[in-house]
Each structure stands twice: as C-alpha cells, then as structure tokens.
Amino acid sequence: AQSVTQLDSQVPVFEEAPVELRCNYSSSVSVYLFWYVQYPNQGLQLLLKYLSGSTLVKGINGFEAEFNKSQTSFHLRKPSVHISDTAEYFCAVSEEAAGNKLTFGGGTRVLVKP
Amino acid sequence: ETGVTQSPTHLIKTRGQQVTLRCSSQSGHNTVSWYQQALGQGPQFIFQYYREEENGRGNFPPRFSGLQFPNYSSELNVNALELDDSALYLCASSMGLAGYTGELFFGEGSRLTVL
Numbered sequence: 001a002q003s004v005t006q007l008d009s010q011v012p013v014f015e016e017a018p019v020e021l022r023c024n025y026s027s028s029v030s031v032y033l034f035w036y037v038q039y040p041n042q043g044l045q046l047l048l049k050y051l052s053g054s055t056l057v058k059g060i061n062g063f064e065a066e067f068n069k070s071q072t073s074f075h076l077r078k079p080s081v082h083i084s085d086t087a088e089y090f091c092a093v094s095e096e097a098a099g100n101k102l103t104f105g106g107g108t109r110v111l112v113k114p
Numbered sequence: 115e116t117g118v119t120q121s122p123t124h125l126i127k128t129r130g131q132q133v134t135l136r137c138s139s140q141s142g143h144n145t146v147s148w149y150q151q152a153l154g155q156g157p158q159f160i161f162q163y164y165r166e167e168e169n170g171r172g173n174f175p176p177r178f179s180g181l182q183f184p185n186y187s188s189e190l191n192v193n194a195l196e197l198d199d200s201a202l203y204l205c206a207s208s209m210g211l212a213g214y215t216g217e218l219f220f221g222e223g224s225r226l227t228v229l
Contacts, residue, residue, distance in 0.1 A: 043204055043220035090156050101170050104156030
C-alpha cells in the first residue's frame with residue numbers, strides 16, 4: 001500500500017521569502033506524484049504533477065517540485081511567496097496501475113506574513 | 115466549460131440518519147471520484163465511478179454507497195450516520211481511466227456535520 005508523509009504541518013513564511021514544503025512517499029510500484037492547493041472554503045486545485053521524464057517539474061503560480069526516486073521525495077518550492085499563497089498544500093501519489101485513485105498526505109498549512 | 119458542482123454545500127444531520135450528496139461532473143468527463151476530508155487532514159479516497167460502474171473503493175464500510183448516472187453525474191449516500199462521518203466530502207471528475215491523465219478536477223465540497 002502507498003502512503004504519503006508531509007513532514008511539516010504548518011510553515012510560516014514572510015512575504016517575498018522562499019518556501020519549501022517537504023513530501024515523502026512509500027510505494028512498492030511506480031507512481032505518479034502531485035501537489036494540490038486548497039484555499040479556504042474551496043476545493044483542491046492542481047499545482048503540478050510528475051508523470052515521467054524530467055524530474056524537475058514546473059507548475060502554476062511560480063511553484064516547482066523535484067522528484068527524487070532514491071529518496072522517495074517530491075518537495076515543493078517557490079523562490080518568492082506572496083500573501084495570496086496562504087493556503088493548505090497537499091502532496092498526493094497515485095500508483096500507475098490504479099487509475100485515478102490518489103493517496104494524499106496530511107497537508108501543510110502555509111501562512112505568508114507581510 | 116462547466117466545472118464540478120456539488121450540492122448541498124452545507125448540511126447538518128443527527129446520528130443514525132441517512133444523507134445523499136450530489137455531484138455534477140465537468141463537461142466531457144466520464145469518471146467521478148469521492149473523497150472524505152476530515153478536519154485538519156488530507157482527503158481520503160472513498161470510491162470511484164467510471165461509466166456508471168464502481169471502479170475502485172477505499173477503506174470505507176458498505177454504508178457508504180454511490181451511483182453514477184448516464185449523464186455522469188453522481189451521488190454519494192451514507193446510511194446510519196456516525197459522529198465521525200462529519201467531514202468535507204469532495205467530488206472530483208476526470209476523463210477516463212486508461213493511461214492516467216494526471217489531473218482530477220475537484221468541486222468545492224459538501225460539508226456534513228453529524229450531531
């Protein structure tokens with residue numbers, strides 16, 4: 001069975017500072033990896049995904065993530081955050097053979113301070 | 115293009131009651147998945163419907179059931195409600211199963227409170 005661990009439940013960061021959100025996963029088979037963002041009182045929106053190819057993936061709103069197979073990690077980064085990036089971020093994994101079923105981590109709440 | 119819509123947005127039930135949540139998938143999508151998001155946690159997969167058939171189920175008891183209709187809209191039914199069923203229920207739609215597309219489109223959810 002697959003699992004996802006987000007090591008930080010909450011990350012406070014100042015505006016225009018960089019941020020990194022950590023995600024580790026476990027699975028016995030090949031996986032697809034995702035980061036979703038959830039703004040208050042809204043559903044989830046896809047930030048970026050890794051399916052294959054280049055391990056550095058660029059997403060929307062200036063976010064990027066790097067897939068590291070040996071460390072089973074998929075950390076999310078942004079070089080300069082804005083107040084509007086305040087939200088909850090979820091890392092998720094899907095096994096290639098499992099269709100669209102996603103296993104989510106517990107989430108990381110990012111609070112951007114002015 | 116119409117996004118995923120869910121109804122109702124909020125509802126309150128008491129223990130033992132039954133609830134039905136509804137979801138209209140995004141135009142052109144034939145697959146609907148349901149997730150439960152308890153407060154402060156990540157979403158958990160309940161089940162998925164593809165072309166009106168259940169296709170995959172998570173670790174949820176049989177009192178959680180669903181339907182998908184010919185227009186690909188879907189319902190989630192929960193019988194004999196328990197306090198722990200209080201959560202945000204998210205519906206997500208996608209196009210197909212084979213060759214995973216990589217993206218689910220989520221609705222804003224139905225927040226269920228069980229008293």
